[in-house]
Amino acid sequence: MIDGLESALERAEEELRSTVFPAEKVMQDLYNDRMAARARPPSRNRRGLTKKQVPGAAARCRDPGRAEELLRNLLKAGDDRSSRVVDSSAAADRFYPDRVREGGEGESMARRAVAARLLTEDAARGGRFKRRSCLFVSSRRDEGAWEATLVNGGWIAVDPSTKAGTEGRKFSATNGARSARGGGASSEPLVLTAADERIVRRLECLAMGDAWKDDVDGMRDEKALEVDVREALRGLVPALPAGATEALIGMGLWSEETAEEERAGNARRRVEPWSPELLDAARSLALYEGERRGALAAKCYGPEKRGASKVNGKWRDDLEGRTDLSSLPCVCVDAPRTSFRDDALGIRLRSSTGRKVDKAASKWEILVHVCDVSDVYFDEQFQSLREAAEGRGLSRYDLPLGPLHLLPPPALKALSLATNEERTPNRCVTLWAYVDKRTGKLLEAGLERTAIAPPRALSFADATRLLEGDVTEVPRTLSNAKAVLSVVERNLSLWSRRHRLRNEAARKREKRLATKEQVSSGRLRHVSIEMHVAVIWGPPRIYSSSHRRNNFVEQVSNAVAASGGETFQRSRGHLMVDSSLDLYAHAVGTLMKRAKQPIPRAAGSGEERGGRLGTAPLRRYIDGIAQRQALSALCDYGRPLSLKECRKASKIASQASDKIDNLRSSKHAPLARSHNSKNLQSHTSALHSLACHLASRNWREVKAVSTGHNNEVVVLGAGARAKCKGVKGMLKSGEHVLVRVDEIRPETGILDVSLVSTQPMKRI
Numbered sequence: 001m002i003d004g005l006e007s008a009l010e011r012a013e014e015e016l017r018s019t020v021f022p023a024e025k026v027m028q029d030l031y032n033d034r035m036a037a038r039a040r041p042p043s044r045n046r047r048g049l050t051k052k053q054v055p056g057a058a059a060r061c062r063d064p065g066r067a068e069e070l071l072r073n074l075l076k077a078g079d080d081r082s083s084r085v086v087d088s089s090a091a092a093d094r095f096y097p098d099r100v101r102e103g104g105e106g107e108s109m110a111r112r113a114v115a116a117r118l119l120t121e122d123a124a125r126g127g128r129f130k131r132r133s134c135l136f137v138s139s140r141r142d143e144g145a146w147e148a149t150l151v152n153g154g155w156i157a158v159d160p161s162t163k164a165g166t167e168g169r170k171f172s173a174t175n176g177a178r179s180a181r182g183g184g185a186s187s188e189p190l191v192l193t194a195a196d197e198r199i200v201r202r203l204e205c206l207a208m209g210d211a212w213k214d215d216v217d218g219m220r221d222e223k224a225l226e227v228d229v230r231e232a233l234r235g236l237v238p239a240l241p242a243g244a245t246e247a248l249i250g251m252g253l254w255s256e257e258t259a260e261e262e263r264a265g266n267a268r269r270r271v272e273p274w275s276p277e278l279l280d281a282a283r284s285l286a287l288y289e290g291e292r293r294g295a296l297a298a299k300c301y302g303p304e305k306r307g308a309s310k311v312n313g314k315w316r317d318d319l320e321g322r323t324d325l326s327s328l329p330c331v332c333v334d335a336p337r338t339s340f341r342d343d344a345l346g347i348r349l350r351s352s353t354g355r356k357v358d359k360a361a362s363k364w365e366i367l368v369h370v371c372d373v374s375d376v377y378f379d380e381q382f383q384s385l386r387e388a389a390e391g392r393g394l395s396r397y398d399l400p401l402g403p404l405h406l407l408p409p410p411a412l413k414a415l416s417l418a419t420n421e422e423r424t425p426n427r428c429v430t431l432w433a434y435v436d437k438r439t440g441k442l443l444e445a446g447l448e449r450t451a452i453a454p455p456r457a458l459s460f461a462d463a464t465r466l467l468e469g470d471v472t473e474v475p476r477t478l479s480n481a482k483a484v485l486s487v488v489e490r491n492l493s494l495w496s497r498r499h500r501l502r503n504e505a506a507r508k509r510e511k512r513l514a515t516k517e518q519v520s521s522g523r524l525r526h527v528s529i530e531m532h533v534a535v536i537w538g539p540p541r542i543y544s545s546s547h548r549r550n551n552f553v554e555q556v557s558n559a560v561a562a563s564g565g566e567t568f569q570r571s572r573g574h575l576m577v578d579s580s581l582d583l584y585a586h587a588v589g590t591l592m593k594r595a596k597q598p599i600p601r602a603a604g605s606g607e608e609r610g611g612r613l614g615t616a617p618l619r620r621y622i623d624g625i626a627q628r629q630a631l632s633a634l635c636d637y638g639r640p641l642s643l644k645e646c647r648k649a650s651k652i653a654s655q656a657s658d659k660i661d662n663l664r665s666s667k668h669a670p671l672a673r674s675h676n677s678k679n680l681q682s683h684t685s686a687l688h689s690l691a692c693h694l695a696s697r698n699w700r701e702v703k704a705v706s707t708g709h710n711n712e713v714v715v716l717g718a719g720a721r722a723k724c725k726g727v728k729g730m731l732k733s734g735e736h737v738l739v740r741v742d743e744i745r746p747e748t749g750i751l752d753v754s755l756v757s758t759q760p761m762k763r764i
Contacts, residue, residue, distance in 0.1 A: 024193050026094045027118065031128040034084050034157040051075060073135055074151065085132060087154035091115035119155045127166055129155035167195040168232040197391065199232050200253060201659035204273060207244035207254075209400035245271060255279060274388075274408045281384045282408035285375065289414035292320075293424065296451050300326040301423040321637075323450045326425050329480040330369060331488075332417060332455035333463045333577050339409075340416035342618040344369040344426075344455040345580055347487045350434060361436040361443060366491050368584045369428040369452050370627070373415050373617040376407070377628040378638050385411055393656020395619040404660075412618055419457035426452050429614075429627055429635075431584045433495075440494030445587040447634040456481045463573035489572065492579040499586065506582070508733075509610035513578075515707060515734040517570050585613040588630050597633040600625045600646040602653040622653040683721070687746035690718035700741045701756055708733025713753065715739070722751040731758075 054075070058068035092108075092115040123130045135151035158166075192200060248254040255276045272279060299319060330346035346367035350357045357363060376385050389406050396404045405412060418424045430450040434443045458466070458481065466482045467489055500506045570578075589607060592599050602622040605611025614626035625641070632640035641649070694700055704713040704724070711731050713724045724731065724739055731737065739753040 026091075027122060027128060028194055030086060030091060030094055031157050031163075034086060035160070070135060070137065070151075084157045085152075085154045086119070086129065086157070087152070088112040088116035088119065091119055123155060127170065128157060128163055130158055132156040164195075168199060171196050171199050171232045198659045200248070200251075201391065201656070203232070203244045203248060204254075204404060205396065205399065205660050207248060208273070208396075208402055208404055248273075252276075272408075273404055278384060278388050279408055279410070281382060282411035282414075285382055285385060286410045286414040289375070292427070293418075296320075296425045296427070297423055300324060300425045300451055319451050320427075321449060322427065323430070323448050325367070325430070325450045325452045328367075328453065329484055330367070330452055330455040331463070331481045331484050332419050332457045333460060333485075333573055334457070336459040336461075340412040340618050341419060341455075341457065342371045342416055342616060343577075343581065344417060344428075344452065345484065345488050345576075346452065346455075347484055348432065353432075355434075355444070358436075358443070361438065362434065362491065364487055364491070366433045366435060366488055366580075366583070368431045368433070368580050369417075369426075369450065369455075370430075370584065370615060371415055371417050371618065372427040372429050372449065372627075373624050374429075374628060374631055374637070376411070376415070377624050389621045389624060390652050391656065393621050393653055393659070396660065406619055406621060416618060418454050421454045424454045426454065428452050429631060431587055433583055433587055435491040435495050437491060437494065440491075440496075440498035442495060442583075442587065445591065447588060447591060447630055449631070449635055449637065458573075460569070460571055460573035460577070463576065464571040467572045467576070485576070488580065489576045492576060492583060495583060496575075496579040499582070503610075505608050505610040511733050512708060513570065515705065581612055581615045582610070584615055585611070588626075588634075589613050591634055592630060595633045597629065597640055598643040598646040600629055600641065600649045602650060602657070620653070621656065622649060625649045625653075682719075683749060684746055686715075686718050686720040687744060687749065687751055690715055690720045690741070690751070691744055691746055693718060694741060694744070701738055702741060704737050704739045704753070706731035706733060706735040706737065713737060713739060715753075720751055722753045725752065725754040727755050 051072075054068055054071045058064045058071060061067035089112055092111040095115050095118075096111050119129055120131070122128055132153045132155060134153040137149040137151060139146055139148040141147075245254065249256055249271070253275050255272050255274060257270045257272065274282070296319060325346070325348070328346055328348055330344045332341050332344040334341050334343075346369060348365045348367055350363060350365050353365070376382050376389065385407055388408075392404065392406050395406045407415075417426045417428075428450045430448055430452070431445060432448065433445045435441070436443055456478070463485055466478065467485055496506075500510055589599060599613065600622055601607075601611060601613065602620070605622075612623070614623050614630055617624040617627050625646075628638065629641050629646065631637040690702070693702075702718075703716045705716060706713050706724075707721070708731070711724045711727045712721055713731070714721050724737070725742075735758065737755060738757040740756050741751070741753055743750060743752040745751075
């Protein structure tokens, strides 16, 4: 009997090692199911006992102390039929889903033994489950025999906070040993669980200087960190951010290169936030894209183009089935320091397409180009890069020590638009839109794969100057750019105005942006500067010298600008680009609905919120997936994703966003929403400004405007943010209120305000 059980146990262990369901994944799924069952409400036919009701129920029993202990243990197991408890039988069903009824009793017992051992190991490490013994209830003697009533034991799923803490400790123990051994590209492959992946993403942000503390007198408040990250830091990272960097390099997730300093001759260390394998894959993609770009250049601008065959405006055999737009000028408007540009604007005569032209409507088609990243999401050769994009989810540009990109920089450079270069075509996914110049109505739109000319790169300020005619003499190199911008802005402004009138989500988004602009506009900054001047120099009427006052205003303005506070701008250049991306998202979404294809969207960016769709594939993973789906559904390029696959992509994007959130929401942490030192500095500066303003007055009531987020208001003139107390319901975005400052402590970042009046106030 024993020999038979031993052999069955060996076979069960071998089956588990060869199964397609890894043990770690099964354990996590089992834990998730138990926690989901815990969150479900009890059956309608019965009402669960609450903790407050336990003492009263136990008092009616013969032994109240024993009864209360028993009831509390039962509540821990779950008030819905012990929903948090799992036994070896349930675990074996998960580990061996296709073999539950195979074999005899010995085989079944062996599988249960393997499952019990895995649960025991997890309990010993303090992971997802912990051991729960059987509970004695009562006993009685019946016809000479004793009968005992027991509550079955097993393993109980621990609370998420406990689980997160133990996951952090396990991560530090496992990967700390690997780092000590110098684990890297040459050592055994690193296998990360879902919990490890989350901790790694948060460590990456910390390594890039992400603020993880409420900095009060240089002291760190570790309670502001998520539990898993805090526990990992205690056992793994000696100091931040250098310690996190060393840990990531030691695990082989980041890489370092040593370059010789030209002047000093000393070795200079250079750290890349990517593993060596991913950097190699990115360089391979860059070589691949370079070869394709060179082939396109030869066919777009070389002698081969003269002999190519043209079908409906498309050079199908020569340009990978793309429409040749290399002869049309286009413009790329972005921030001056943008490294990787992913969108451009252009125009095209509708008559050149062969489509019907309504002369009264317009003779132009608006072209919105977005860089084509389909190689990453279609080609299995670059699967590792696609998985890297899944892990990052989105790029972060708000970190003090540099950005964390969605993909390695060599890959981003290869996929981004090449600007201001001669005879260098770009592969794009282009939306063409035919807008009625009289009403702004979108008459017709479509999506196509294109090869476009290198766009003229302009900053938002340059584009605004061209549109407003501030340039006295437009250089010849910018004449085409100005013509393109004029036509595009005229049509897009009409469409945007009509879209806001007919679309509630667009109106809400416009209101949110207008409020954001008002909060951080130069007008409010100027009022803040006037506050400093009034406090220090007195009211304007007592100035002895207007020149002296203006000079001081200029000095304070320069100081505020140097403090790192950046304003949210909406110049004509900004508005034009925003409208073009809104048009792209709206038109592509409408075309996808007509094609009856599912649309992958991230949480909070749905159509009801006016969210974008496929407009930033170099910065957001979900936009790359959306572009792939649009190409499949609208351009017959590749297999379209199913509804299940789209939902999975949306879930991955949401989880990736959660992974990089290091700070917990806490009412005791007033600066928890500030994700970097620049925001912390700006918040502190705003509180000092408000404190100076209040010190010069005999009352503490100030005007404020609501941001539309959880009753948060911004004090006009100072820019200080706080949650408004005493509000019945929710404040609307942009609503002007009068608040009273109850407490302000700039040194600790505390500002408490309460509502006085919601009557519309006169705007400053």
